């Protein structure tokens with residue numbers, strides 16, 4: 084079992100495959116929980132979490148408080 088070594092996307096909650104090459108849309112990136120523009124600490128380990136690149140960029144694009152409510156199926 085290596086489930087504990089597998090990071091989970093902080094945005095969609097899905098597992099992240101670390102073997103994917105950088106630049107792949109499902110490769111892992113660091114997501115800043117508090118955006119740097121809002122005073123988040125870029126070096127604090129408590130302000131970063133792993134995320135899929137596509138999730139991170141989707142979130143970063145329109146950074147309003149998007150709440151995952153029922154009925155939102157963005158697939």
Ligand SMILES: [Zn+2]
Pocket residue numbers: 092093094095096097134135138
């Ligand atoms: Zn994700």
